[in-house]
Amino acid sequence: MINEKIIVAGFGGQGVLSLGQFIAYSAIHEGKEVTWLPAYGPEMRGGTANCSVVVSDETVASPIISIPDTLIAMNKPSLYKFVDRVKPGGVIIVNSSLITDKVERTDVKVLYVDAGALAIAAGNAKTANIVVLGAYIKATGVITKESAIAAIEKKFSDKPKVIPANIKAFELGYNIE
Amino acid sequence: MSERELMKGNEAIAEAAIRGGCRFFFGYPITPQNEIPEYMSARLPEVGGVFIQAESEVSAINMVYGAAGVGARAMTSSSSPGISLKQEGISYIAGAELPCVIVNMVRCGPGLGGIQPSQGDYFQSVKGGGHGDYRMLVYGPSTVQEAVELAYSAFDKAEQYRLPVMILGDGMLGQIMEPVSLPEMKDISKLPRKEWAADGSHIGADRKIINSLYIEPDILEAMNIKLNNVYIDMSKNEVMCEEYLCDDAEIIITAYGTVGRIAKSSVQMLRKEGIKAGLIRPITLYPFPTQVYAKHVARAELKNILCVELSIAGQMIEDVRLSVDGKKPVSYFGRGGGNVMSAEDIVKVIKEGR
Structure with a gap:
């Protein structure tokens, strides 16, 4: 049974909250249950932002995550804030465009994603969060690639011009060795 | 729908x-x-x-x-x-x-x-x-x-x-x-x-x-x-209340609103460890589901009720105590200031017997 707890954290403006929402939309697309809870506050571009996403086969009771299965850290303060809380055997995805440090823990699977460079390669620097979405889907298998692409297409249905770059960003993230 | x-x-x-x-x-x-x-x-x-x-x-x-x-x-x-x-x-x-x-x-x-x-x-x-x-x-x-x-x-x-x-x-x-x-x-x-x-x-x-x-x-x-x-x-x-795994419960957690769902996760975690926990979650806060508490405190195997709220002193606990009417001990766990307890925090409180 799937019961995946994800914390996505970074600077405001990096698409941290929307990355969490893409995971949530993907989960709904395949009939799973999900909660998306933002840490809200006087948030702004450049401030800190994070959200907790729980994906489950059953109705989600608590949306509060104390021990995440997966941490997606888009900046250095976020990595250090949450790194020790990740469940042993869990996954940490590090945005290596901004974080040059290496994760010292050896009991977790760590994936370094140069999200900024890959987003530029995809043709739109704003797609860095979608690169990470691709890497996340590949690394955990909680949600299928098809659901994630369907979520991207649905979310951008009012701005179809940006869909190709986002799909390319997703593929680049998904295909990281 | x-x-x-x-x-x-x-x-x-x-x-x-x-x-x-x-x-x-x-x-x-x-x-x-x-x-x-x-x-x-x-x-x-x-x-x-x-x-x-x-x-x-x-x-x-x-x-x-x-x-x-x-x-x-x-x-x-x-x-x-x-x-x-x-x-x-x-x-x-x-x-x-x-x-x-x-x-x-x-x-x-x-x-x-x-x-x-x-x-x-x-x-x-x-x-x-x-x-x-x-x-x-x-x-x-x-x-x-x-x-x-x-x-x-x-x-x-x-x-x-x-x-x-x-x-x-x-x-x-x-x-x-x-x-x-x-x-x-x-x-x-x-x-x-x-x-x-x-x-x-x-x-x-x-x-x-x-x-x-x-x-x-x-x-x-x-x-x-x-x-x-x-x-x-x-x-x-109009009284509405969710009773979750209460029928054989030795410990009942009671909480409302979002804390009610967090407490539900705690009940699931405790049950996995063989601890007979249940949840009473009032949905109407007024009228309060007094009879639901009265029903469960009449059971001999129920030992304790833990009220959990996002409040330091506790507020709903007063209605819980009125409903329990002294027939079982009622204890309390709360967080405040905007801090929210996790399901694990509630489990810890129960295991420590508070």
């Missing part, structure tokens, strides 16, 4: 209220409920409704009073400090026997406090935050879907009993996104005519007066008795 879509609690409540017949919304901004007026401002004009951003909370609740007085389905929402400002108007609405819906997405207090989730407005909501002998029907939804269902029927209940209905959420419920199925739009043109409404249709016949002033003691006492009979009637018919 529609296909499931991902919606924020605040927006889902607003849409559900509109589908339940809300056509007038009067509000004033405050975090963490701003998505309700934002959504209403865009959506109400689409259904022929009216949205007004008032100059203050006091003004907003009195606009609700006026619209309700002519029989419209009117609503306001705010968060704790704003709800405090509305209390005078809520008391007048209760005194004038008018239906309306009020949403409080609670933040921390006292005073301006903070903008994070809290359950510190329980007393204010269920014991009468304004002056005088009155009650409201108070709901404490736990999930976005439950909030949708309660908001959808809230106007029907408010009109049935002719009193304010409060949906008591918190910042977490307002901000969380979950999949929801939305109910069908109600056809409000088919609603029965409100004989008491001062809608101008009685001109030349019997005058309809919306008022809460009764100078003569005997007349006011009769009014108080009439209102109390409504509250007694409501207490017989």
